[in-house]
Amino acid sequence: MNASNDILIIGGGIIGLAIAVDLKLRGASVTVLDRNFPHRASQAAAGMLAPFAENLPPGPMLDLCLKSRWLYPEWVRKLQDLTGLDLGYNPCGILAPVYELPSEQFCHNTASQWLDKTAIRLYQPGLGDDVVGGWWHPEDGQVDNRQVMAALQQAAQQLGIQVKNGVTVQTIQQRQGKIASILTSEGEFEAKTYVLASGSWASQILPLPVRPIKGQMLAVTMPQQPGEPFPLQRVLFGPSTYLVPRRNGRLIIGATSEDVGWTPHNTPQGIVTLIQQATRLYPAIADWPIEEIWWGYRPGTPDELPILGQSSCENLILATGHYRNGILLAPVTASLIADLIINQTSDPLLDAFRGDRFYTQPSPTTVIMTAFNSIPTKSQNGTNGSPPYRELTPTNADELIIAGRRFRSRLMTGTGKYPTIASMQQSVAVSGCQIVTVAVRRVQTKAPGHEGLAEALDWSKIWMLPNTAGCQTAEEAIRVARLGREMAKLLGQEDNNFVKLEVIPDSKYLLPDPIGTLQAAEQLVKEGFAVLPYINADPLLAKRLEEVGCATVMPLGSPIGSGQGIRNTANIAIIIEEATVPVVVDAGIGTPSEAAQAMELGADAVLINSAIALAKDPVIMAKAMGMATEAGRLAYLAGRIPVKEYASASSPLTGNINSNQLAAIG
Numbered sequence: 309m310n311a312s313n314d315i316l317i318i319g320g321g322i323i324g325l326a327i328a329v330d331l332k333l334r335g336a337s338v339t340v341l342d343r344n345f346p347h348r349a350s351q352a353a354a355g356m357l358a359p360f361a362e363n364l365p366p367g368p369m370l371d372l373c374l375k376s377r378w379l380y381p382e383w384v385r386k387l388q389d390l391t392g393l394d395l396g397y398n399p400c401g402i403l404a405p406v407y408e409l410p411s412e413q414f415c416h417n418t419a420s421q422w423l424d425k426t427a428i429r430l431y432q433p434g435l436g437d438d439v440v441g442g443w444w445h446p447e448d449g450q451v452d453n454r455q456v457m458a459a460l461q462q463a464a465q466q467l468g469i470q471v472k473n474g475v476t477v478q479t480i481q482q483r484q485g486k487i488a489s490i491l492t493s494e495g496e497f498e499a500k501t502y503v504l505a506s507g508s509w510a511s512q513i514l515p516l517p518v519r520p521i522k523g524q525m526l527a528v529t530m531p532q533q534p535g536e537p538f539p540l541q542r543v544l545f546g547p548s549t550y551l552v553p554r555r556n557g558r559l560i561i562g563a564t565s566e567d568v569g570w571t572p573h574n575t576p577q578g579i580v581t582l583i584q585q586a587t588r589l590y591p592a593i594a595d596w597p598i599e600e601i602w603w604g605y606r607p608g609t610p611d612e613l614p615i616l617g618q619s620s621c622e623n624l625i626l627a628t629g630h631y632r633n634g635i636l637l638a639p640v641t642a643s644l645i646a647d648l649i650i651n652q653t654s655d656p657l658l659d660a661f662r663g664d665r666f667y668t669q670p671s672p673t674t675v676i677m678t679a680f681n682s683i684p685t686k687s688q689n690g691t692n693g694s695p696p697y698r699e700l701t702p703t704n705a706d707e708l709i710i711a712g713r714r715f716r717s718r719l720m721t722g723t724g725k726y727p728t729i730a731s732m733q734q735s736v737a738v739s740g741c742q743i744v745t746v747a748v749r750r751v752q753t754k755a756p757g758h759e760g761l762a763e764a765l766d767w768s769k770i771w772m773l774p775n776t777a778g779c780q781t782a783e784e785a786i787r788v789a790r791l792g793r794e795m796a797k798l799l800g801q802e803d804n805n806f807v808k809l810e811v812i813p814d815s816k817y818l819l820p821d822p823i824g825t826l827q828a829a830e831q832l833v834k835e836g837f838a839v840l841p842y843i844n845a846d847p848l849l850a851k852r853l854e855e856v857g858c859a860t861v862m863p864l865g866s867p868i869g870s871g872q873g874i875r876n877t878a879n880i881a882i883i884i885e886e887a888t889v890p891v892v893v894d895a896g897i898g899t900p901s902e903a904a905q906a907m908e909l910g911a912d913a914v915l916i917n918s919a920i921a922l923a924k925d926p927v928i929m930a931k932a933m934g935m936a937t938e939a940g941r942l943a944y945l946a947g948r949i950p951v952k953e954y955a956s957a958s959s960p961l962t963g964n965i966n967s968n969q970l971a972a973i974g
Contacts, residue, residue: 315649316341316490316499318477318513319506322350322453322634323627325460325471326642327503329387332467334650339470339499341477341492347572349507349634352523352604354552354560355453357636360420360445361402361545368660369613373633375657376640377447383639384451391462396452396554402543403432405442405589420445432542436588439546450543450552453635477506477513483833483857484889485712486622501649503625508605510628515803516615517666518629520570520605523563524578528596530557539592549585551593558599561586567608574601606631609666616641616661617654620712625649626663664714706945708913710890711806711838711859713771717742718907719937720773720892722917725869726926729764735920735930736765740938744770745808745915747777748792767799773840775808780821782828785811789832807832808862809841818868822849826856833857842894845879847886854889861887862915865906866896869918873902877909884910900929900936907940908948 315331317324320342328338357380359373384397405428421444428442429435464471472494479491480502489498504510508520530538530553540553552560564578579601587594609615609629614637619626627645630637644655708715720743726732736744744765774792779785789807796804809832811824820842826849829839838859843849845863853861863880866872873896874880884891890912897903898919906914916933923929 314338314499315501315503316497317503317505318490319504319509319628320344320471320473321348321505321507322457322460322638323507323630323641324503324505325457325464326638327505327627327645328469328471329460329463329467330642330646331649332464332469334646336650339472339497340464341475341490341497342471342473343476343506343509344473345509347602347604349604349606349630350453350457351602352525352563352606353453353635354525354550354562355396355451355456355635356402356448356543356545356550356552357399357450358402358445358448358543358545359636360417361404361443361448361543362632363404368657372614372640372657372661373636376637377449379639379643380449380451383642387456387459387463390466391459393455393459393462394452395455395459397449398451398555399447399449400542401444401446402448402450402545403428403442403444404545405435405439405547407438407440407547409440419447432540432544434539434590434592435544436591438588445545448543451635452554456635456638480513480624482621482712484838484859485620485709487624501623501625502621503627503645503649504619505627507607507628507630507634510607510615510626514619516626516628516663517610518607518615519567519609521608521631522566522568522571522603523606524566524574524582524601524603525560525562525564526579526582526601527599528559528561528593529599530559530596532557540590544589546585546589549582549589551586551590559593559596561593565606570605572603574603578603606634611665614641614661615663616644617648617658617663619663620709620714622712706941708890710840715742715771717934717937718913718941719903719934720745720913720915721920721930721933722915723747723764725918725921727921731926732921733764734927736770738927739920739930739934741934742769742771743773745773745775745917746792746795748774748788748795767796767801771806772796772799772801772804773806773808775842776810776828777812779811780813782811782824782831785809785824785828786831789828789837790835793837805836806838806840806859809839820844820864822846825849826852829853829858830856840892845876845883847879847882850883850891851886854887858889860890860892860912862892862894864895865893865902868895869922870896871898871919872896873898874905874909880906880911881909900932903933903936904940904943907937908943910944913937 314337317328317340320340324340328340331338357377359370359377364370384395387395423444424441476493477490481488487502489496510516510518530540532538538553538557540559544551550562561582564581607629608631612631615626615629625645625648627641644658647653708718717740719739719741721736721739721741722745723732724747774796776785776788779788792807793805809825809828811821811828812818813821825841825843829841832839833856840860840862841853841858842862850861863883865874892913892915893906893911894915897914897916903914914937920926920930920933
């Protein structure tokens with residue numbers, strides 16, 4: 309792809325094209341890769357703009373839909389000005405008949421009105437006998453979804469957006485938490501920013517919880533007497549069915565909702581169901597000629613809400629999973645995603661639709677010192693006018709991100725040298741760590757202390773960091789890293805490509821080989837590993853490893869297992885200052901104060917094994933190390949006071965009682 313293109317959008321449906329047009333109008337260079345599948349969600353739609361008729365409860369989804377409906381008139385005008393096409397926008401209101409009286413005539417909004425059995429037939433004559441009343445939603449409406457698609461396609465062409473049809477995305481290549489390129493049926497494409505807007509097919513590209521929900525639909529032709537309007541003038545949103553009349557006499561009847569995977573085609577049962585439900589609502593339909601039947605896939609999610617906003621990859625934006633509301637949400641999705649990309653601003657509305665809401669990671673163990681237990685609660689300290697205490701933990705947004713994966717804990721631990729498996733298990737639990745490193749060769753050979761290690765921890769909650777401990781050459785380390793990846797897969801972590809790279813030929817001081825480490829890192833990065841290399845505190849080597857694509861750098865504080873603490877503070881500080889990947893201080897830390905010191909320097913994390921495992925009480929030490937790591941991070945975020953040559957009184961000098969005043973008091 310031409311390097312001048314800023315943004316690559318995967319998916320040429322209504323969402324992908326709406327985003328592309330908005331971005332292009334803001335001056336961006338955009339390319340759209342379109343699979344061009346005829347049964348996308350924009351086909352399995354009737355074009356209703358119906359947040360009130362859908363009876364959405366108050367909350368983020370209703371707010372999002374209302375904002376988009378509010379944007380619709382201007383959005384339609386913009387597309388009509390660009391293309392000259394009529395989009396069939398019609399704020400005609402929607403009637404929502406019911407077959408059972410509600411327990412109370414209550415609606416979530418004040419704009420809608422309850423109509424009894426007589427009143428609803430004044431709004432729409434000919435309703436079925438089973439209709440006992442319903443709601444009138446005057447602010448809802450409709451648009452012709454096919455005309456919207458035609459207008460977006462024409463607008464893209466007129467604006468010079470590159471739309472490449474018939475392109476299937478095969479693989480997304482990631483490196484250091486970013487998309488490097490994508491491989492497709494038409495070759496490799498690169499861009500600065502990527503947008504995934506491929507609807508039901510999103511899960512074939514990334515592991516997102518989006519699945520196809522098949523919808524069958526049909527259209528009939530309404531009869532018309534000379535000089536009279538068509539029988540149906542308003543949208544009917546009934547139980548399990550809807551009828552959407554177009555101004556040209558076409559009546560859309562929809563839609564089934566079938567969770568049947570990728571099973572295609574219309575079925576007799578599906579069409580019969582549609583006809584039965586439609587004629588119950590409006591019996592005259594039974595005699596009207598069928599004009600067309602069709603089907604399509606809507607992108608469903610577990611909570612039926614879209615997935616919008618930043619992904620775990622720094623340069624990948626998600627805009628998928630709109631399910632039943634893709635047509636309605638097109639304007640607001642385009643606007644919010646364009647703002648996110650162009651202005652780097654994320655609207656608070658997007659917070660409820662993050663993709664990671666389905667993958668909540670376990671929180672680190674909350675540790676509160678005994679002395680804190682006596683701190684008064686907000687209600688207790690409110691009586692004397694003192695401000696309430698706030699929780700002394702880093703914010704949820706302060707996450708450790710390695711190769712696109714997010715962790716709340718910044719302490720990594722190991723599994724070796726513990727007196728028993730049980731003490732290791734307890735130590736890992738109380739430390740709050742989420743990453744545990746495992747020596748691949750020792751597990752493979754069932755070395756003493758490592759028997760049953762693979763089963764000792766719950767790998768659905770702990771992220772395994774296989775390491776190449778014991779490898780003396782780059783070639784050995786590469787082979788062992790491959791074994792480690794397979795080991796992680798066998799334990800259920802199918803997408804785990806992490807490896808802690810250790811190349812250590814020196815048996816006395818256990819210092820890493822810089823040349824072998826660099827050679828192995830280059831090869832492993834090419835093979836798709838997220839490489840976390842263990843190195844001397846060498847700023848130049850750290851920068852070189854970052855340049856070849858390592859996910860972190862891990863400088864030692866002092867020799868492995870020595871407990872000497874951080875002996876090379878100046879070099880580690882330089883590495884931290886220059887690095888754009890996480891810096892993990894690894895090896896040599898012996899006490900919690902040294903863990904805190906590393907974090908106060910600005911390290912992103914610490915890896916501690918010997919200091920915990922060889923302590924007199926590993927479990928208590930693990931808890932202390934977890935607390936120290938958190939305290940050090942908080943201190944770094946808070947910012948220490950400047951170092952001064954002379955004393956500076958902590959109590960203010962203004963307002964003090966002078967000697968004369970003291971004498972007078974006496």
